[in-house]
Amino acid sequence: MRWSKTLLETLKETPAEAEIVSHQLMVRAGLIRKLAAGLYNYLPLGFRVIRKIEQIVREEMDAAGAVEVQMPILSPAELWQETGRWSKYGAELFRVKDRHERDFALGPTHEEIITDMVRKSVRSYRQLPINLYQMHTKFRDEIRPRFGVMRAREFIMKDAYSFDRDDKGAEDAYKKMFETYQSIFKRCGLRFKAVEADSGAIGGSFSSEFMVLADTGEEAIASCTKCSYAANVEKAQGRIASPNIQEAPQEKKLVATPGKHTVEEVAEFLQVPITRLAKTMLYFADGKLYAVVIRGDREVNEIKLKNAIAATELVLANPEQIKQATGAPVGFAGPFDLKGIEKVLLDDSLEGAVNLVSGGNQADTHATGVNLGRDFTPTEVCDLRVAQAGDLCPSCGEPLTIERGIEVGHVFKLGLKYSQAMKATFLDEAGKEQYCVMGCYGIGVSRIAAAAIEQNHDEFGICWPLPLAPYQVVLLPVAPKDPKAREMAEAVYAELQAAGVEALLDDRDERAGIKFKDADLIGIPLRLTFGKSVAENKIELKRRDQKEAELVPRLGIVARIKMLCADMLSAGA
């Protein structure tokens, strides 16, 4: 491509609204342009990157035996009502009406649609297993779109759905996709990690996320320093490292703690370690109140709680609800004598603990010597806390560390959730009707572009990994006085194109400095400069990821570039 023939405008200044580096660079390098909140135009350069990612995903999915289809973006409300997600998906589901006032959703994911497609076609076990996928635009009405295409309202996703005869087949399909995802992200040149995850609104029994490691990632990952255990902190089960002290139970006593609301204030005031506090939190879920008792230094993991009580909506109780249940204002709740509480759940950080300090259920009062079983009895004991660095690995007992990541892929074991709700069945060898066992597998195509930049950039701009680069080589003729430089650049450009190398010729009438700055900004992996050295039939070759350039002879330049590209491609794989 000739620079002068495409729409490629770079910005010297960073747009005020872009917060993270990938967003800033994508706008400055002319990859994307915002249309409205969470909606972006992909300009030619950015679209080429999307195409590169899609192609890698497509090749690997096809190699894994999946079959590509395409489903409409609009889907009728009836299908969503069949599974109950029309009401359960919440405000994130983009709803629209047609001229006849019929309800539709802009697809955020397509389980209902694909299940409908399959139930209409599949009748026999002979048609299974099958794995269908599409690459398409998805819509989610995010509360707060931000970070450019990283969290947009409209984005490109690859979504695949597997249908199997039994659990064993579904398990195999899941494993196959897990492996396929590993090769996809490797081929994209990303540093990533697969982690156990909560399955959220999609549902199902088990899921893994693929995280691109980056400090700006929105997700936190707990991983073991020794074994291979890694999980999203939403899911991670860190065993508590410091055990609770054993001693003889004391009398329960109420003590005045005027104005001391937070655990830090209370621990300081009563001179007890913060781990001795039993923090009592009240939650309101699906019309009922729940109490959660957790060690003072720990935080409630609302996703674990939501799963423990099978809630669809969960919020902290408001001050009136707290007053009613405890008889006290916010800040003085204790686990005993609660009114109107559906369940009292105890985080297992406090299992076996004695002589705790909790709120006294009276204003400005806390209780000491609170003991499990005598002063209160939890309905359930389970893990309800957010894992922390230093917690012990659930599989090998070594300490966990916390790092951050960008979720680029998610694979789910769905089981029968959708096939039962929507009656997607087939006849087995015995002529007996069976439900399809499903799995689903997503990849954020547009998010990969942003994630790759988060991982691959420097102070001058993007440094694309070769497999995702919009062009492999950029050619800069920089000696306008010397027609030979331009001629040679044109000739090499033609030869590269003939050889199948994706080349961008900067044929603009610009000064050398501008061309160098722009080439660095847009991050093409290889740069050829046609300047002074053309007089000796030499061309300057520089890799974007290296500091030093080298002079290479004009003769054999194309072979040299092809070899370099091949090397850089396989380096990622």
Add this chain to the structure above:
RNA sequence: CGGGGUAUAGCGCAGUGGCUAGCGUACCUGCUUUGGGAGCAGGGGGUCGAAGGUUCAAAUCCUUCUACCCCGACCA
């Protein structure tokens, strides 16, 4: 949804009631320059987010609306 902020040229910004609304950058023309975001000269580009109001006079004051950005959405 709550709070805060912003809206003036493609981008970044100035302009607190008074002449034709400005600066940097980008864009166009010419000359010079030419290996890391050149210099000089000339030029084009704005219903100052929208509507209404106050005033002799409004980008500027008031009201309403819209869009966008940030923070928060209760850890007792």
